[in-house]
Amino acid sequence: MKRPVLAAFLLATSVLAPAALAQTPATGPLAEAVPSDLPRTARPIHYAIHVIPDAKNLTFTGTEMVDLQVYERVDALTLHANELEISTAELVPAGGAGRAVPLTQTFDREKQTVRFAAPTPIEPGTYRLQLAYSGKINTQATGLFALDYPDKRTGETVRGLFTQFEAPDARRFAPMFDEPSYKATFDLSATVPANQLAVGNMPIIREEPLAGGLKKVTFQTSPTMSSYLLFFALGDFERASMKGPGGVDVGIVSPAGSGEQARLALESTPPLLEFYTDYFGVPYPLPKLDNIAAPGQSQFFGAMENWGAILTFERYLLIDPTITDPATQNYTYTALAHEVSHQWFGNIVTMAWWDDLWLNEGFASWMETKASARFRPDWFPLLERVNGRETAMGYDGFATTHPVIQQIRTVSETNQAFDAISYSKGEAVIAMLEAYAGEDTWQQGIRTYIQRHRYGNTTSDDLWRAVEEAGAPGLVEIAHDFTLKPGVPLVRAEARCVEGATVLHLRQSEFSRDRKDETAASPQSWKVPLMIIPASGAPVRHVLEGEATLNTPGCGPVVVNGGQLGYFRTLYQPEMVSALASAMPRLQPIDQLGLLRDNFALAQAGYQDSAPALDLLAAVRTDANPVVAMGAVARWGQAYGYVEEKDKAKVAAFARAAWLPRLEQLGFDPKPGESLADTELRGNLITTLGNMGDANVAAEARRRFEALASDPKALDGPLKTTWLAIIARNATPAEWDRLAAMAKAAPSAVERQAYYGLLGAAKDKALAQRALDFALTGEAGTSSANIVAAVAGQHADLAFDFALANRAKVETLVDASGLTGWVAGLAAASRDPAMIGKLETFRDASPADERRGIERRIAQVRERLAIEPRLAQEVAAWMAAQ
């Protein structure tokens, strides 16, 4: 199909009224191939839900009508419901001709379902299920939840309500067929205080005043969608808006008094809508797109793509020039780009079941980078992708990993699927497949896929087929290799110069952090697409299976994973690394970063000594690309952490010699008009050199902190938390008290959160204990869990033991869905051999479907204990040889 002109699309959008949406809802019982907790005998068509929240008492009541189709004669109907009390349930045949039949209910707490039994069998046909029920408002981001925060205008504590339904929590809001394949339309209405703003997926169609200072708000009917995308919010909000492409009403809903802080997100949204409309070839189908700033936080997510009503935690949506740091500003943009892309990929077309969750998340992560590269090239998002791939490979190198497409059977397993494999490996694999197919072919495949499956559900294979058909033969096989098999390929490279050309020998095996004996078990094999940058001439493409010998032009440095598009590690023979180190400044920044990260990971895993990695590190020039520079500075910081005490000063001297000139050039304060990447690099340099005991940095931090006493704005700016973090880390009891006072008096939820987090950062053990005790009071609200997590950074054992000893209280501070993984995560930085036994005990006492996260932590701690003494010696030997 010829790529349509954008203007034609815009025209098409404006004539699309919601009722006219081209929708082909699925009919017939759910296919056997799609897993389900529900009997395959009925399907919802439409929900009409009315809720009456009682924010003060954290409860709500609801009435619901579910129009549904019954496919065979049954005794009962089963829906999902969790922590709901149902007061009445009756069934009415469609058209209202028959009498309402009362139903009796039985809950299955484990499956989170409710079975409505009828006195006589229900014949196939269309029915309306009528329910009245009540539920609770949570204080963590699950189901309908409340956030308490200081009003920006008055400072008084106020309460806002929000919803979070992915993965399985729409069932806490109303009884539903709460699985992604049961798509239906939704009519939502609510009885709310007349002076508050209510937000749903769709625009408000009607507001009717009620007695007692209340009003009834009714939203337009939603398009056909999965239940996890339903949304409702209520509070003292303001809404800034502008027109997007095709007349879409784009809004940022934020706590009243936010004002200009919403501007960046608001103005960034229409260009993204336009970009995606063009990319996907389908206009955004709803009349409005809101993004709601929720003043709080979750330990597990920053934003959620509810259709037409994205929820983003405030610190990741609003820019507060007094405190928003550059990394957060970057995240703000990428999160926005991510959630807006889901409005197509995920919301229009949805995975059939949670085993393909990665398809949503990997794709949106890849798309967020693509959009960022288009609109924010000076933030170097493609280089950041290398860091994301590294996180995924770090996880994927342990035996405890899982394939991208994994079997999901339970609610707990679904929650665990939101991990680096789904997001970052998913993104890296998609980037690799796009490079294999070519950008245009890939895009054409995506367009076909979206068109073909609009308002429906898919599996990964539907996507692969669409792209292969678009003209990418062989893609399905590669895609299967990287999504159905776990782990990371390792490509060993050797090169010889023969008569002015390079004879390159490549051999593939598997990279592993904890299973070194490649001969014992048969290692996985993959079809690995390579893009080789030879010593001279054009890049060479090759799909490696097993072994290959290639002749490439010229003699000199060769990059096997050019552009860092491949998901694999390269183990170069030492001479090849030397050549690359000499050529380092001439290589593309993305390859400099990739080589650095790859070689450090290979040294850690014991595939090679640390020397090649350190040679590459020393070859990164002081004027390197800022993201490469941040990668290099972080590697010095890492080495500083594990070398012996006697060698720390030497590592600090190397790091200072390499990077102090860059900090001096940047200065301690942001310059007008400088790039965000430079601001971020400055912060990283201050933090790392500060942690290594740089006297100037420490003195500057103290000086600035002292200045706060006479001028509360002295620290305002993008580096506020950078300076405060140095103070917090080295805090005296008096300084700790001052930070605690700052948190209490903070004028906004975002500032409050930032200061509370700092309370957990102290190196001093007594202060760490004070932070833990304070967290347990719950006074810090949704920040309480972050205080505990911050303590774990310096005092992993203290934080882990504390969480176990106070389990019942800690449970009230963390989103229930990820509690086990969160507790295990506290142990991550431990250097105590006893921690392995503690984690094993914790694992054995945890439900089987929550053990994977704990296994991964055990592997991490075990590896650290095993390798750090060796790495410390290697670094010392390398420094001695310089």
Ligand SMILES: [Zn+2]
């Ligand atoms: Zn996502």
